[in-house]
Amino acid sequence: MKIVLVGATGTIGKAIIAKLEKEHTIITASRKGADVMLDMTSVASIQAMYAHVGKVDAVIVAAGAAYFGPLETMTPEDNQQSIDSKLKGQMNLVLLGLDHIQDGGSFTLVTGIMMDDPIKQGASAAMVNGGIRAFVKSAAIEIPRGIRINSVSPNVLQESWDKYANFFVGFNPVPAEKVAQAFVKSVLGGQTGQNYEVY
Template identity: 85%
Template sequence: MKILVVGATGTIGKAVVAKLEKEHTVITASRKNADVTLDMTSVASIQKMYEEIGKIDALAVAAGSAYFGPLETMTPEENKQSIDGKLAGQMNLVLLGLNHLNDGGSFTLITGIMMDDPIKQGASAAMVNGGIRAFVKSAAIEMPRSIRINSVSPNVVQESWDKFADFFVGFNPVPVEKVAQAFVKSILGGQTGQNYEVY
């Protein structure tokens, strides 16, 4: 299979690539240090990427930035960072990618535990995670040509615990390998409209 991994240089993205590259052709996409340069907040950048790589069998997204901060001081502009960086960016990868996906291909997007288990300063991030889950569930019933779409919802991963421990008080981080395995399940499996929770 020819698989495009967006966010391939991040902690989760690297683990997904490592799981797939031995048996599949993996194309990496990121803002830097990847096969293809991509800014997923830019429609033009997404279009250019698809034109450059041609037809693919699967797209997996392990990227998406969101705003963290207190609700009472959050501005509409700060909230829009989450919408553009994670919600709209992933939706546009699907909308613009449909014609570049082979019959029977798949999309795998990323959500996150905060939509189910809230944390302080995480309202904006939780909102876009929930939006992606709803989009996946709804889009699955309209996908053409036997294309599947799922999402993976990771807990905070052990490999990033030092960076995020203060936000996720009392959480039990999971190994990134478990999150990567959920991506493999989505890409190579048969289900659609699912949100694979790795909590």
């Protein structure tokens, strides 16, 4: 398969590459250090990426920033960062990717545990995660040409624990390898409209 992987240089992206690169052609996309330059917050950048890569069998997104911070001090601008990146960025990769994905191809997006298991300072991130889950569930029933769409909802990763431990007190982090396996299930399996929880 020819697969575009957005966020390939990240913690989850690297684990996905390790699982797929032997048998598939992976085109990496992000703002730096990838095969194709992409800023997913920009419609023009997404269009340019698809024009560059041509037809693909699968698009995987393991990227999208979300704002972490106390609700009491969160500004509309803070919240907008989550909307522009993790919510609209991922949705736009689907909307603008429909003409570039083969019949029977797939999109796999990323959400996250905090929409189901809330943490302090996580309201904005939880909101975009829930938005992506709802989008995937709805899009799956009308997406054309046998194209499938799923999302993966990771718990906090063991590999990210140093960075996020203070936010996720009492959580049991999971290995990136286990999260990557859910992306593999989405791309190579037959299901659609799913949100794979790796909790």
